[in-house]
Amino acid sequence: MRKNVHIVGVGTYHPTKEVSNEFIINHFKEYGNEDHVENLLNKLGRKTRKQTLGNENSIDMGVKAAEKALTDAGLNPEDIDMIISATDTPEYLMPTCALIIRNKLKAKNASSVFDMNNNCVGMVNAMDVASRYLKTDEKYKRVLVVGSVLVSPFAREDDMVTYSIVGDGAAAVILEVREEEEIRGMLGSRMYTDDDYNNTIRFPTCGLLNISKDSLTSYHRKMEWIPFDFSFLADKWSELIIKLLEEYNYQPRDVSHYFMSQFSKEDIKVTLEKLGAKMRQATFVADKYGYNGSASPIIALNDRLKKEAFKKDEIIIFCSVAAGYTMEALLYKW
Amino acid sequence: MRKNVHIVGVGTYHPTKEVSNEFIINHFKEYGNEDHVENLLNKLGRKTRKQTLGNENSIDMGVKAAEKALTDAGLNPEDIDMIISATDTPEYLMPTCALIIRNKLKAKNASSVFDMNNNCVGMVNAMDVASRYLKTDEKYKRVLVVGSVLVSPFAREDDMVTYSIVGDGAAAVILEVREEEEIRGMLGSRMYTDDDYNNTIRFPTCGLLNISKDSLTSYHRKMEWIPFDFSFLADKWSELIIKLLEEYNYQPRDVSHYFMSQFSKEDIKVTLEKLGAKMRQATFVADKYGYNGSASPIIALNDRLKKEAFKKDEIIIFCSVAAGYTMEALLYKW
CATH class of the missing domain: 3.40.47.10 (Thiolase/Chalcone synthase)
Structure with missing residues (x-):
């Protein structure tokens, strides 16, 4: 029998404010580089982006995505054994965001909580780490990985890249270990x-x-x-x-x-x-x-x-x- | 044969500035709680603490500890396959501290670098994660875990706990996987x-x-x-x-x-x-x-x-x- 780690639930959250390319291009007229920005947006494939109104932090968004992932998986918060928060915009460095997410979700059986940061590979990296725990430690059956990114408050108004390309938002995924005959x-x-x-x-x-x-x-x-x-x-x-x-x-x-x-x-x-x-x-x-x-x-x-x-x-x-x-x-x- | 993960090198770094209990107790006379602070220092077991002069960041300290761990292990930076930085005072959230440490050490074969934060269990947690990778993935033979803590610049002058008990400093440990008969x-x-x-x-x-x-x-x-x-x-x-x-x-x-x-x-x-x-x-x-x-x-x-x-x-x-x-x-x- 093989220990296989499956994706059993996915959820996402996007704030409601929509910012158009037109707004962005108009903004950069002030700096005289609106043509450059328009080319960048075309190359990178942007039309609109979702951003917060300034009243949400990365934990708020992460919790909303996590709730959707739990619903998608048909699970309760108590079914989660480990929470990994993977963000480069952690609302707090102390305590960990994973611990605050545990508290907000009432995931009272999550014995293990920790934060990871690997910038834009953070969630992929955290899913990898979660998988290693699930394959090597029988105490863990299900891991919730939460990735939440809040960049708009930290983008400089004169920065063509960060100001124009990012969106704020979050995703969550639940991984579960199962003993099966085939590897998958x-x-x-x-x-x-x-x-x-x-x-x-x-x-x-x-x-x-x-x-x-x-x-x-x-x-x-x-x-x-x-x-x-x-x-x-x-x-x-x-x-x-x-x-x-x-x-x-x-x-x-x-x-x-x-x-x-x-x-x-x-x-x-x-x-x-x-x-x-x-x-x-x-x-x-x-x-x-x-x-x-x-x-x-x-x-x-x-x-x-x-x-x-x-x-x-x-x-x-x-x-x-x-x-x-x-x-x-x-x-x-x- | 078992895949065992061994501690093969340890290094630490402490800044040179020494701050005495006497200085701390005297400082809190201004707030009228010097007796309370003295009791706390006795209970927690403090005599002196090491703090930076304000010109070192947590990456600088971590690199110095890592260099000592490499010497202790008799290894070169190129022998490291993965670097995990475990700190709740990361000098940067982008890029990761682990990536900057890789650059400063010239650890050019470290294909995997990422940061973890689990506050004061951070290094213990990162050693655990490193061990899971070493036991489940043949690409990794040696992981460098760096823990560096810089709190003195963020301790409020009126806070009896953080201002009086912390020291700045760093530790590094190198873990190596070996195939052996016995479990250890x-x-x-x-x-x-x-x-x-x-x-x-x-x-x-x-x-x-x-x-x-x-x-x-x-x-x-x-x-x-x-x-x-x-x-x-x-x-x-x-x-x-x-x-x-x-x-x-x-x-x-x-x-x-x-x-x-x-x-x-x-x-x-x-x-x-x-x-x-x-x-x-x-x-x-x-x-x-x-x-x-x-x-x-x-x-x-x-x-x-x-x-x-x-x-x-x-x-x-x-x-x-x-x-x-x-x-x-x-x-x-x-």
Whole structure:
């Protein structure tokens, strides 16, 4: 018998405020780079994005997504044994967001709660960690992974990338271990890191050491994005995915669907071409929600599952990239 | 053959500035609660504490501890396959501290880097996660876990607890997987959570949502500690340790040494009494370094290993508690 880790529930949450491309392009007229921004939005595939009204934090959004995932799974909060919060915008560093989420959900049997941060690969990484616990420790049957991203309050008004591409939102997924004859569910993961870009993105820009200093302003505490050429994405994503597939004796032609980082539509397209796949084999949702970082591959999964379920034995890939950069791909068999 | 995960290197770093109890007690005369503070320092077992001069961040300290752990293990940075940074005072939320540490160490073969935060059980939790990867994935042979705690810049001057008990510092540990006949090394873990105390400690007090607002002051961005009765520690720690030992068919009398949270000497003493152990079976170092949160059990381990190594088959326990609260205990066989 094999210990297989299955996705048994998915939920997402998006705030109600919708910000159009028109608003964004108009905003950047003040800085004289509206044409540049329009090109960027076209390349990355944006139409609108969802943002908070300034009264919600990442825990509030995460709890709403978690409640939907529980409903989707037909489970109660008491059925959860472990909660992992995976966000790079944690409302608190003490206590952990996972502990506050446990309290808000009344998930009183979750003995283990902790936070992870791997920026935009955070949820993929946390699902991987959850899977390792479920496969190696009989105390855990079900793990709730919550990814919540609140970037709009920290985007500088003069930053073409963060101000224009992100959306606020959250996703949650419930993983369950089952003893079965055949191997399926979460099969494995692979990561790749090249830290040459470690200086390109900084949040908070001033560093935590300086966060409490009154001599600094809001601008220093927000996010810094120094533009860089991210044309490496398609080469490195496709290499990583091919190596992961090889590790489990699969080839790209065996993959039925890809849930990629929702950062860039153009780079997903080029990645899929390199893998010999069609664009319809990837779900893209950042045109309507904006880029939800860590949560984005799971928001794409939720969108697809609401339209059409996967059949038994279908192979899917989750794959994302995080600041600096590091990448992770996950292999899953339905 | 068994896949065993061994501790193969440990390193610590403490800044040079030493702050005496006398200084702390004198400081609180201004608030009229110097007697209360003196009692607290006696109960928790403080004499001096190490703090930064304000020019070091948690990554700087973590890198120094990691370099010592590599030397201790007789390894080069290229021998590391994964880096986990476990801190509740991450200098950056983007990119991850682990990625910046990889860059500074030139650990160019570390394909996997991510951050974890479980407050004061952070390093224990990260060692547990590292162990799950090493036991389930052949791509990883050695994981570097770095825990670094910088609290002094965020302690409010009128807060008797955080201002008086903490020290800044870092620890690093290298875990290596080996195929062996007998079961040893990292045997298992157990966690326990009671979120009733989730409102007692907050950092940043204002929440991340408000961190960039210029209408708030330094005081709002620092740490809040609402005093609470933590007399549950000894009962809950001893219960957790006994249950973990039972899971692996051991009893408290089989344990040779305890590496506990260095928060409170008195609570370690009562815990050990409940377990039928003597105080000499726990290493206490917070009297000289202050409380180093996440890093504190590993700083205690480092202190003990520098004096005396463990013999083959000796059983030890790592155990700590985090804000809100959650606890974790780890069982290790040398």
